[in-house]
Amino acid sequence: DAGVIQSPRHEVTEMGQEVTLRCKPISGHNSLFWYRQTMMRGLELLIYFNNNVPIDDSGMPEDRFSAKMPNASFSTLKIQPSEPRDSAVYFCASSSPQSSFETQYFGPGTRLLVL
Amino acid sequence: LAKTTQPISMDSYEGQEVNITCSHNNIATNDYITWYQQFPSQGPRFIIQGYKTKVTNEVASLFIPADRKSSTLSLPRVSLSDTAVYYCLVGDSGAGSYQLTFGKGTKLSVIP
Numbered sequence: 001d002a003g004v005i006q007s008p009r010h011e012v013t014e015m016g017q018e019v020t021l022r023c024k025p026i027s028g029h030n031s032l033f034w035y036r037q038t039m040m041r042g043l044e045l046l047i048y049f050n051n052n053v054p055i056d057d058s059g060m061p062e063d064r065f066s067a068k069m070p071n072a073s074f075s076t077l078k079i080q081p082s083e084p085r086d087s088a089v090y091f092c093a094s095s096s097p098q099s100s101f102e103t104q105y106f107g108p109g110t111r112l113l114v115l
Numbered sequence: 116l117a118k119t120t121q122p123i124s125m126d127s128y129e130g131q132e133v134n135i136t137c138s139h140n141n142i143a144t145n146d147y148i149t150w151y152q153q154f155p156s157q158g159p160r161f162i163i164q165g166y167k168t169k170v171t172n173e174v175a176s177l178f179i180p181a182d183r184k185s186s187t188l189s190l191p192r193v194s195l196s197d198t199a200v201y202y203c204l205v206g207d208s209g210a211g212s213y214q215l216t217f218g219k220g221t222k223l224s225v226i227p
């Protein structure tokens with residue numbers, strides 16, 4: 001299995017631009033999670049989906065952030081407009097219906113730098 | 116929200132057994148305890164999970180006392196490649212939505 005795939009791996013953009021991060025979960029997994037990691041705040045859960053439906057987005061920092069999961073094999077996290085404080089590593093993770101909610105498989109992350 | 120407390124950092128020599136303890140005083144009845152490992156520039160990787168007593172796999176052992184208010188991750192005979200940050204994770208289903216909280220993690224440095 002290819003594991004969780006994220007793209008791009010690195011993104012450098014200027015403040016005010018739109019940023020779209022992409023994730024392909026492991027085939028057969030029905031839960032998908034978006035996390036953000038910074039030195040100051042550690043690893044934060046932003047939103048998670050179950051069977052393509054957003055279940056909890058209370059971790060999304062503000063309205064500039066949005067996430068979608070149009071089908072079982074694809075999800076996006078969009079930031080519009082981006083700000084320098086959004087600079088972080090964004091991870092996508094997925095989990096299987098056959099395992100516990102906490103057993104998640106993480107992708108390699110997207111390192112975002114907003115200038 | 117069930118929170119976890121673990122040491123910020125630990126040092127160990129190669130070949131030694133390392134025990135990392137995590138406190139989770141507010142753990143709920145249905146919560147599992149899960150540990151992850153994260154190397155620099157990589158995503159966290161699932162290591163082990165348990166509910167009570169002891170769980171062992173090819174990587175580590177997890178010890179959970181009867182009151183479940185703490186847990187100890189045990190890494191046998193560590194090597195330099197075990198240098199990483201280790202996170203203790205407790206799921207929280209108490210609010211109707213499932214919130215997961217990764218703590219600050221424990222940075223383990225293995226010394227030759």
